[in-house]
Structures are given as C-alpha cells and as structure tokens.
Amino acid sequence: MALSAQQVSKRIGNPATQILTSISLEIPDGQFVALTGRSGSGKSTLLYMLSGLDSVSDGAVLADGKDLSQMKRVEKAHFRNEQIGFVFQFHYLIAELTVLENVLLPAKKYGKAAERTEFAKSILEKVGLAEKHQRLPRQLSGGEEQRVAIARALIMEPKYLFADEPTGSLDSVNGEVVMKMLELANVEKKMTIIMVTHEMDFAKRAQRQIQLADGKIMHDSS
Amino acid sequence: MISLAIRYLFSRKRQSLFTLLGIFLGAAGFVIISGFFAGFRTFMIDQLVNNSAHIFIEARQEFLTTHSLDDAFFAKRISHAFWKSVPAGKKDYNRIENPEGWYKRLEADPRVDAYSPQLVVAALFSKGGTSVSATLTGCTPEQQARVNTIAANMTEGAFSEIGNGGNRIILGQELLRRLGAKLLQNILVSTGAGAPTPFQIVGVYDSGSKGGNQQAYASLADVQRANQTLNLVNQIDVRLADYEQSASVATTWSGISLEAIESWDQRNANIFTIFSLQAMMRNIIVSVVMLVAGFGIYNVLMMTVTQKMKDIAILQAMGYESWEVRSLFLFQGLVLGAIGAALGLIVGYFVCQYLETLPFGGRAGTTVPLGHLAIDLSFAIYSQAALLSILSALVASYLPARAAAHFTPIEIIRGGTE
Ligand SMILES: Nc1ncnc2c1ncn2[C@@H]1O[C@H](COP(=O)(O)OP(=O)(O)OP(=O)(O)O)[C@@H](O)[C@H]1O
Ligand SMILES: [Mg+2]
Numbered sequence: 110m111a112l113s114a115q116q117v118s119k120r121i122g123n124p125a126t127q128i129l130t131s132i133s134l135e136i137p138d139g140q141f142v143a144l145t146g147r148s149g150s151g152k153s154t155l156l157y158m159l160s161g162l163d164s165v166s167d168g169a170v171l172a173d174g175k176d177l178s179q180m181k182r183v184e185k186a187h188f189r190n191e192q193i194g195f196v197f198q199f200h201y202l203i204a205e206l207t208v209l210e211n212v213l214l215p216a217k218k219y220g221k222a223a224e225r226t227e228f229a230k231s232i233l234e235k236v237g238l239a240e241k242h243q244r245l246p247r248q249l250s251g252g253e254e255q256r257v258a259i260a261r262a263l264i265m266e267p268k269y270l271f272a273d274e275p276t277g278s279l280d281s282v283n284g285e286v287v288m289k290m291l292e293l294a295n296v297e298k299k300m301t302i303i304m305v306t307h308e309m310d311f312a313k314r315a316q317r318q319i320q321l322a323d324g325k326i327m328h329d330s331s
Numbered sequence: 332m333i334s335l336a337i338r339y340l341f342s343r344k345r346q347s348l349f350t351l352l353g354i355f356l357g358a359a360g361f362v363i364i365s366g367f368f369a370g371f372r373t374f375m376i377d378q379l380v381n382n383s384a385h386i387f388i389e390a391r392q393e394f395l396t397t398h399s400l401d402d403a404f405f406a407k408r409i410s411h412a413f414w415k416s417v418p419a420g421k422k423d424y425n426r427i428e429n430p431e432g433w434y435k436r437l438e439a440d441p442r443v444d445a446y447s448p449q450l451v452v453a454a455l456f457s458k459g460g461t462s463v464s465a466t467l468t469g470c471t472p473e474q475q476a477r478v479n480t481i482a483a484n485m486t487e488g489a490f491s492e493i494g495n496g497g498n499r500i501i502l503g504q505e506l507l508r509r510l511g512a513k514l515l516q517n518i519l520v521s522t523g524a525g526a527p528t529p530f531q532i533v534g535v536y537d538s539g540s541k542g543g544n545q546q547a548y549a550s551l552a553d554v555q556r557a558n559q560t561l562n563l564v565n566q567i568d569v570r571l572a573d574y575e576q577s578a579s580v581a582t583t584w585s586g587i588s589l590e591a592i593e594s595w596d597q598r599n600a601n602i603f604t605i606f607s608l609q610a611m612m613r614n615i616i617v618s619v620v621m622l623v624a625g626f627g628i629y630n631v632l633m634m635t636v637t638q639k640m641k642d643i644a645i646l647q648a649m650g651y652e653s654w655e656v657r658s659l660f661l662f663q664g665l666v667l668g669a670i671g672a673a674l675g676l677i678v679g680y681f682v683c684q685y686l687e688t689l690p691f692g693g694r695a696g697t698t699v700p701l702g703h704l705a706i707d708l709s710f711a712i713y714s715q716a717a718l719l720s721i722l723s724a725l726v727a728s729y730l731p732a733r734a735a736a737h738f739t740p741i742e743i744i745r746g747g748t749e
Contacts, residue, residue, distance in 0.1 A: 157744075162741050163739070183652075185650075186651070186652050190649060191650075195648050201641050203335070203642050214646075214649060218655075
C-alpha cells in the first residue's frame with residue numbers, strides 16, 4: 110500500500126504559471142520522506158497536493174489506489190480527519206482554545222474528544238507540555254506552539270503525516286525535539302511521514318530524500 | 332463548533348456587548364411600542380363599544396334622478412321624456428319605511444340585545460338671543476338607555492326624565508354652555524317645520540368628547556310633534572350581545588333591506604386608520620433599530636471572519652466541512668440574537684409593567700374610567716419580538732458565514748502570511 114502521484118502538474122493564476130510539472134512518485138506506507146529544494150521550487154505545493162488539501166491541474170494523487178480528487182464531500186472529510194495530519198510552517202493554533210482543546214479539535218469533529226483526552230495528555234507529556242495543557246497559545250513559546258501543532262496532527266493517529274518546514278522557525282534545541290517527535294511517530298505508529306525541510310541534517314535522517322527544482326524532481330534517493 | 336463560537340464571542344467582549352445592545356433595543360422597543368399601541372387600541376375599542384350602539388339602521392337618503400318622475404307624470408304613455416329642467420332634489424322625507432317590521436325582526440333575532448327607534452333631526456336651539464344648531468334625537472328613554480351609555484353619562488338629572496312626552500329635553504354639556512342655559516330653564520327648539528317648540532331642560536350629560544356633547548335628547552313623541560312628522564322614525568340603534576359580530580350582522584342586514592346599515596367599526600373607520608398608522612409607525616421604528624442592530628452583527632462577524640481566516644483553514648484541513656464553518660458564524664449571530672431578545676423581552680416587560688401604573692384617562696362622572704395606561708402584555712407580541720430579533724440576527728450573520736466557508740484551506744494559506 111502506498112501514496113502515489115501520477116504525472117501531477119499544477120498551474121496557478123491567470124495567466125497560468127506552471128508550478129509543478131509532471132511529477133510521478135510512489136511513497137510506500139511507513140516511509141519517512143524529506144522534501145528539499147530551493148525556495149519557490151514547489152515543495153509546499155507538492156505537499157498540499159499529496160495530502161489532498163489542494164487540487165491537481167493534471168494527473169492524479171492516489172492513496173491506496175483511491176483517487177483523492179474523486180472523493181465525495183463526506184468521504185473527503187473523513188479522509189482529512191482520520192487519515193492525514195498536517196503541520197503547517199507556522200503553527201496556526203486557535204488562540205481562543207487551550208493547548209489541550211487545540212490538540213483535541215480534530216477528535217471533536219466526529220465526537221471522539223472524550224475518548225481521546227487521555228491519549229492527548231500522553232502526547233503532551235512526551236513533548237514536555239504536561240503541565241501547560243490548560244494554557245492558551247499566547248502563553249507558550251514558539252517551540253512549544255509547534256510541539257502542540259504536532260500533537261494535534263498526531264491525535265487521530267493518521268496514516269499520513271505532512272509537515273511543512275516544521276523546524277523552520279525554531280532554534281536547534283526545539284528543532285531537535287520536533288524532529289524526535291516525527292521520528293517516534295514513524296517508528297512507533299508506522300506513520301508515513303512527508304516533511305519539507307531546508308535543514309540538511311534533518312533531511313539526511315529521513316529514509317528517503319527527494320529534491321525539487323523548478324517544479325520537477327531533480328533527485329530522488331530511492 | 333458551538334463552544335468555539337462562544338469562545339469567539341467572549342474573546343471580543345466589547346463588540347459582542349455592543350451588538351447585543353442593538354438587538355436588545357430592537358426587542359425591547361418592539362415589546363413596549365406594540366404593548367402601548369395594542370393597549371391603546373383595546374382601550375379605544377372598549378370606549379367605542381361601550382359608549383355607542385353597535386349597529387345603526389338609518390333611512391336611506393334617496394335622490395331624484397333624471398327619470399324618477401317619468402312614471403308619475405306620464406305613466407306608460409310615452410317611452411321617453413325629455414325634461415327642460417331636469418328633476419332634482421330629495422325624494423320625500425327620508426324615513427324607515429316599515430319600522431314595525433324591523434322591531435319584529437330585531438325582537439326575534441337572538442343576537443340582538445336591545446334596540447331603540449329614533450327620530451334624529453337637525454334643530455336650532457335658542458335661548459334669549461343665542462341660537463345654536465345641533466342634532467336632536469327623539470327616543471324612548473327606557474330603550475335608548477339600553478343601547479348606549481347616555482343614561483350613565485348624566486351629570487345632572489336623570490335620563491328617564493324626558494319621559495314619553497311633556498317637552499322635556501336633555502342637553503350635552505357643551506351645547507348647554509354655548510346656549511348659556513341652566514337646568515330647568517326653557518329653550519326654544521326649531522326643526523324648520525312650523526313654529527319653534529318650547530322645551531324644559533331637565534338634565535345634562537357628558538359623554539367624554541366635545542362632539543358628543545353638542546347634542547340633545549328628547550322623547551320620540553315630542554320630537555315627532557315638533558318636527559310635524561307624527562310616527563316617523565328615521566334611525567334604529569341596535570346593541571348586540573357580542574359586539575364582535577357587528578360588522579357581519581350589519582352586512583347581512585344590508586343585503587335584505589332598503590335601509591343604510593352601518594356597524595360601529597364601519598362608522599368609525601377613521602379610528603382604524605389611526606390604528607394601522609400606529610402599526611406602521613411601530614414597524615418603521617422597529618425595522619430601523621433591527622436594521623442597525625443587524626448591520627452591527629454583520630460588521631462584527633465580517634471582521635471576525637477576516638481575522639479568523641487561518642482558524643478556518645485549520646478547521647477545514649482537519650476535515651471540518653463548509654456547513655460546520657458556516658454554522659460557527661451563524662451560531663455566533665444566533666447567540667447574540669437570542670440573548671439580546673431575551674434581555675429585551677424581560678426589560679420590555681418590566682417597562683410595560685411600570686407604564687401600566689401610570690394614571691391615564693379618567694374624567695369624573697363619565698364612563699371614561701379613572702384608570703391607568705392600558706398596555707398589552709399578550710404572548711403574541713412577545714413571541715413576535717423574539718422571532719423578529721432572532722431572525723434579523725440570523726439574516727445578518729448569513730453573509731459572513733457564507734464568506735467564511737467560501738475559501739479552500741490552501742487559498743487561505745497561500746493568500747496568508749507565508
Ligand atoms: N497563489 C499563487 N499564485 C501564483 N504563483 C504562486 C502562488 N503561490 C505560490 N506560487 C508560486 O509557486 C511556486 C512554488 O511555491 P511553493 O510555495 O510551493 O514553493 P516552496 O518550494 O514551498 O518555497 P518555500 O521554500 O519558500 O516555502 C513559487 O514560485 C511561488 O512563487
Ligand atoms: Mg513552502
């Protein structure tokens with residue numbers, strides 16, 4: 110079973126700019142992939158399309174053979190809620206909700222907040238935020254906020270975890286903590302992880318490195 | 332979604348309170364103004380219904396037309412008459428053709444409580460050098476007392492004193508004042524037929540209105556004699572057991588008789604115009620308040636949507652659907668509307684309670700009760716106010732809600748701060 114892109118292209122705007130050109134790749138379940146490349150090379154765009162958050166202009170993205178663009182409304186909601194976790198480059202927590210409530214927000218969608226509360230607390234404990242789960246995001250440091258965002262992406266134990274420069278805005282200590290969280294999810298939960306990163310040290314720790322340039326795959330380590 | 336909606340509201344307390352105030356004012360205003368007007372309306376109708384008869388049967392005024400005299404002059408001998416000077420004027424003295432037939436019909440009708448045959452004429456009242464023209468009603472006092480409140484409105488003397496003859500008369504306060512006359516003095520009454528007849532003033536009444544006080548009552552027989560029209564009756568006042576049937580009964584009778592028949596509400600149509608004007612006024616005031624309140628909600632929510640774009644993107648990325656994002660904002664409007672309405676209704680209710688304690692109306696010796704402002708506290712007004720406030724809050728939050736669910740998460744993130 111795998112996540113695969115078949116001849117995926119993306120054009121944006123009018124007049125259209127070609128952002129991705131005919132990308133094909135196959136990511137087997139449980140693989141840890143690092144996406145690298147220069148700024149503007151199309152890493153974020155590819156990540157959004159692999160996760161189904163964005164639509165393709167040509168080609169198709171298949172999860173276990175199922176075309177993401179063919180999903181109906183309810184099926185798509187379930188897929189986003191249960192199969193994927195997304196960590197944005199900027200942490201995007203909801204300011205009005207506490208740390209714990211932010212982490213449990215995906216679980217609320219289908220009424221699973223109560224049964225996931227213990228699990229949420231255990232993740233927060235692992236990332237050193239056990240005492241701070243009643244705080245509001247503005248009472249946290251940037252590194253702590255990013256850890257909460259990752260905890261939130263993990264709460265439904267999704268099959269795929271997408272992370273867009275999760276360590277980009279963090280210092281090396283916090284970056285290391287975040288990287289450890291991802292590695293742990295990959296090893297313990299057999300989660301497929303696709304991470305965009307600029308940092309070569311982190312990229313090397315992934316099983317596979319894919320390098321983009323001008324919307325095309327320039328190098329694929331597998 | 333609901334708890335998040337409430338958190339959003341709490342995170343901007345001042346704006347929420349401000350928009351709440353708008354809805355609150357709209358709801359309270361609706362309740363108070365409606366209560367006041369509806370209470371006024373009920374009061375007025377009570378006054379009208381109590382003071383006057385319910386149905387008036389009047390002789391129809393018939394006018395001559397070009398050919399109404401053809402038959403009388405030429406019988407069937409010619410088919411068409413050309414008049415040099417076309418016939419014009421009133422036909423005969425207007426009278427109820429068969430009053431006995433009416434009396435029988437009215438007595439047999441279970442809906443009729445009482446009736447009073449009358450001869451109503453225009454008359455000139457003179458005392459010394461002063462003359463005042465006014466309406467003189469000839470009636471049988473026992474019957475008249477049962478169809479309107481004239482007997483209860485007496486300030487001096489008793490209504491029954493006009494009796495069944497003897498040229499005794501009762502004047503309205505205003506008429507008495509303008510004649511400069513006093514109780515038990517004699518005045519001359521002229522109806523245009525024959526010599527003026529002397530009448531003795533045996534009573535004075537006050538109906539509560541100036542117009543109503545410029546009339547006079549005497550016995551039917553006396554007025555018929557003074558007017559030189561023995562046995563003539565030109566109006567019958569009727570009181571029904573249930574005044575609400577007045578209009579429909581009047582309409583039925585109109586269909587089966589020659590007389591002109593009017594009910595109290597048809598006769599006082601102008602007052603109903605006032606009521607509908609009042610309702611219009613209330614609607615305009617309340618719409619303006621609701622419009623302002625709705626615009627407040629719209630503005631605040633629109634601003635929240637723009638501020639919370641990233642939240643919306645995250646929610647959607649987590650699998651929350653468009654309708655859930657929409658409901659997040661609709662619910663904020665609904666909460667504002669519901670709380671504003673509830674507060675408005677409660678405060679409106681207490682203001683109405685207070686208004687009810689204010690003294691109003693009341694004139695000694697009349698049927699206008701010395702009472703308090705009548706305020707309608709009916710459930711219908713309150714449910715209408717609640718419905719209106721919540722509805723306008725929902726309408727106002729619909730557009731922001733739709734705007735919120737309009738974008739895909741990626742459009743928001745791309746267009747955002749990255
Ligand atoms: N809305 C848009 N309209 C037009 N072009 C866009 C739009 N969004 C992104 N692009 C272009 O698409 C290209 C790829 O963008 P993308 O965000 O995927 O790059 P990236 O590799 O993630 O860069 P970075 O490392 O800076 O995050 C860039 O050249 C960018 O200018
Ligand atoms: Mg990027």
